[in-house]
Amino acid sequence: MTIAKNASASAGFLDMQAQVGITKHMGGFEATDELLALCHVEDAREVLYVGCGIGVGATAYVARKYGCRVVGVDI
Ligand SMILES: C[S@@+](CC[C@H](N)C(=O)[O-])C[C@H]1O[C@@H](n2cnc3c(N)ncnc32)[C@H](O)[C@@H]1O
Numbered sequence: 167m168t169i170a171k172n173a174s175a176s177a178g179f180l181d182m183q184a185q186v187g188i189t190k191h192m193g194g195f196e197a198t199d200e201l202l203a204l205c206h207v208e209d210a211r212e213v214l215y216v217g218c219g220i221g222v223g224a225t226a227y228v229a230r231k232y233g234c235r236v237v238g239v240d241i
Pocket residue numbers: 190191192216217218219220221222223224225239240241
């Protein structure tokens with residue numbers, strides 16, 4: 167999966183949607199950061215992201231934030 171170059175702009179858009187309650191990214195990036203901390207992603211070199219959507223939101227965010235390789239899958 168190619169990492170989107172506009173990941174931070176996408177993250178801002180999703181955060182804005184989360185704040186006003188119209189989001190496909192439940193809990194916004196605050197919830198994502200909480201989950202990533204629980205999963206100890208900071209120690210990972212590779213992450214399997216199940217339910218990645220089109221991959222430009224949280225998937226690219228994880229890769230950028232932790233510098234790891236992220237493989238996304240979605241139905
Ligand atoms: C709320 S969206 C979040 C998309 C992405 N994680 C993001 O933050 O932009 C949930 C995603 O999970 C996917 N999904 C739901 N059930 C799934 C399953 N059983 N296996 C893989 N993906 C699934 C949906 O197709 C959808 O793209």
